[in-house]
Every structure is written in structure tokens, then in C-alpha cells.
Amino acid sequence: MSEPENAGRGEAALLGPAEVRVLAERFGVRPTKQLGQNFVHDANTVRRIVAAGSVGRDDVVLEVGPGLGSLTLGLLDAADRVIAVEIDPNLAEHLPQTVKDRAPTLADRLTVVQADALRVQAADLPAAPTALVANLPYNVAVPVLLHLLAELPSIRTTLVMVQLEVADRLAAVPGGRIYGVPSVKAGFFGTVKRAGTVGRQIFWPVPQVESGLVRIDRYTESPWPMDEIHRKRVYEVVDAAFAQRRKTLRAALAGWAGSPVEAERRLVAAGIAPTARGETLDTAAFVRLAQQAPTE
Incomplete structure (x- = not known):
């Protein structure tokens, strides 16, 4: 593969549809429903997610399920440090090399932790994250989100992409038909709001549902005990x-x-x-x- 565009200028060369398929074939990756693997291949969507999460140079970003690295590369462009938690050992092994190939001057900002996000504890991470930005697997999105918010109080801002129905439920307000357990529990940690909708065509493989972005801003002064x-x-x-x-x-x-x-x-x-x-x-x-x- 030729040297990626922008690789020598301190910027990450983001992945497109062709690059995603090439990497998947090279690493022997076959997306599975069990792990909820749908890889983003649209650079504009990646930039939109990073912007919606207000990721800045002083942030330590926690990414869950980085997959082939589409969102990871965009986060590395914006943040001081990215900690990527990946359950798939094959993907976890290859992600650092992908970053070195496509963003060599940013590679030292990345740490990959091969682990199940549902079981990750603060002690498992090399630094305290200030932001959570992730394309969460649809089948475990809410449990992962609530676990990480509880386990990592250092997270100030959260921007996650989830199934559209889940996004609506998380951001629902009292009195509505879809308001329920996820709405209340997410609201325990901070203010929750929708941050946009994402079409299915920006993923490979294409999922059967649309996706939504949800932003949670943790209370700066908690209105109740958080223990x-x-x-x-x-x-x-x-x-x-x-x-x-x-x-x-x-x-x-x-x-x-x-x-x-x-x-x-x-x-x-x-x-x-x-x-x-x-x-x-x-x-x-x-x-x-x-x-x-x-x-x-």
C-alpha cells in the first residue's frame, strides 16, 4: 500500500470504504453479529462524531470497540491521548500498526487495551479518561455505557453512536412512551441529549437499522451522591x-x-x-x- 495522504503532515489519513475492506481482508476479519461489528467507513461521519463530542487537545479519550481504526484515527487527530478498548484480540493486535501506517506522527498517542468493556475497571487503563467516544456494539450498548459511566467518574463528556431506537430511549424525557430504565439511569450521571442521526450506508457491513448519536455531559456538581x-x-x-x-x-x-x-x-x-x-x-x-x- 502506498503512503497515505497526510501521513507526513501530523494528520491521520482516515479510512474510506476501500481501505476498510483491504484491512479486513489483510487481517482475516469477518464481522460478526455476536460482537456487534459494523465498521464505519465514512470520513465525514468520523469528523462529525469527533466534533459532536467536543474532543480537544487536552482530552484523554476512551474508545470502545475501535475495530479497524476508522474512528480511532479521527480521535487521534483531535485528542492528546486515545485509549482503545477492544475485545477482539485480532483487531487489538493490528490496530497499532494501522495507526503507524496512516498517522505515524500520532501513533504514540494511542494505547490499546485488549479487554471486554463490560468488565473494564479504572485500574485496567493507563490513564484516567476525560471523554468517552465510541461506536458501541448494538447488542450491549446500554450496559457498556452505564458500566463505564459508573466505573470511570473522570469522564466528563460522552458521545456514543448506538442503534437509533436506543438513542431515542436514552435521551427520552418523562411522560413519553419510550421513556424508561435507560433514560433514568443515564440521567443519573448527567444531562442526556440526542446529537444527530446516522444513516446505515456509512457502515460495512450495512446494518439493518439506523443509528443515532447521544451526548452525555456529566454533572459538574452532582445533585446527589454518586457512590x-x-x-x-x-x-x-x-x-x-x-x-x-x-x-x-x-x-x-x-x-x-x-x-x-x-x-x-x-x-x-x-x-x-x-x-x-x-x-x-x-x-x-x-x-x-x-x-x-x-x-x-
Whole structure:
């Protein structure tokens, strides 16, 4: 392969459709549904994602599922450091060389961690990331996102590409049909909003669904405790409320509280009508409700 354009000018030569297929063939990569592998091959989309994430030179960016390196190269152009977590050992092995070939002056900014993002802990990373930017595998997008936000409080800004339906659910507001568990739990960490829609044709292989961009800005001053014990208490009441979302909270939370009477007492103490339903409550209301449960 000839030397990529821009390779000697301190810029990354981003991947296009032809380059993605060449790399995949060279590395023996056959995208699998099990790992949710759909590789981005549109440079303009990569630039758009980097811009939407407000990635700057002082950022340490965590990327999940870098794949063949399409988004990685764009992030290296903008950030001081990129930590790429890749579960596929074959892809993890080849990514550094791809970066050296296409952005030799930026290669020292990249660290690849071969690991499952669902199990990554802060101690597994060489530095504390300040931003999370990723094309998340559709089948585990929400669990990965919530795990990383909980595990890595240093992350200030998050910009993820997920299935469009998931993007809508994450950014949904109380009162709507699609507002639910992902909406409330993402809102525990910061403000959540949609950041655009992405067509399916920019991927290889082409997925069956459209994609959406979601941005989360972590609270600069948290309105509630963010420790693991408190977060789990909030998650417990959220899960209970939406497990039977057609029921009033007095009925839906009877198991969580121990009885309908005790559920009503806690609801009233939190300033919530017992006849309300879970989809009408914002994250702050669920936090108040969790705080009414006795501590062990």
C-alpha cells in the first residue's frame, strides 16, 4: 500500500470504504453479529462524531470497540491521548500498526487495551479518561455505557453512536412512551441529549437499522451522591418501577418496599403521588424515592 495522504503532515489519513475492506481482508476479519461489528467507513461521519463530542487537545479519550481504526484515527487527530478498548484480540493486535501506517506522527498517542468493556475497571487503563467516544456494539450498548459511566467518574463528556431506537430511549424525557430504565439511569450521571442521526450506508457491513448519536455531559456538581451503594439503591427502585410500568407506583413498588402500604408511605415522603406511574418521574424523583428506603 502506498503512503497515505497526510501521513507526513501530523494528520491521520482516515479510512474510506476501500481501505476498510483491504484491512479486513489483510487481517482475516469477518464481522460478526455476536460482537456487534459494523465498521464505519465514512470520513465525514468520523469528523462529525469527533466534533459532536467536543474532543480537544487536552482530552484523554476512551474508545470502545475501535475495530479497524476508522474512528480511532479521527480521535487521534483531535485528542492528546486515545485509549482503545477492544475485545477482539485480532483487531487489538493490528490496530497499532494501522495507526503507524496512516498517522505515524500520532501513533504514540494511542494505547490499546485488549479487554471486554463490560468488565473494564479504572485500574485496567493507563490513564484516567476525560471523554468517552465510541461506536458501541448494538447488542450491549446500554450496559457498556452505564458500566463505564459508573466505573470511570473522570469522564466528563460522552458521545456514543448506538442503534437509533436506543438513542431515542436514552435521551427520552418523562411522560413519553419510550421513556424508561435507560433514560433514568443515564440521567443519573448527567444531562442526556440526542446529537444527530446516522444513516446505515456509512457502515460495512450495512446494518439493518439506523443509528443515532447521544451526548452525555456529566454533572459538574452532582445533585446527589454518586457512590456505588447509593447508585445501586436508585437502580433498584427504577428497575422495580418499570418492571410493571402499567401499574401505579403504589402497586409496582410493593415488592421493593415490602407492601403497598409501605410503598405509599415512601412515595408520599418523597413528594410523589402514589397513583403516579414510573414514566412520569424524572431521575431526581427516583433518587428522592430511593433515599426513603431504610439503610442496612
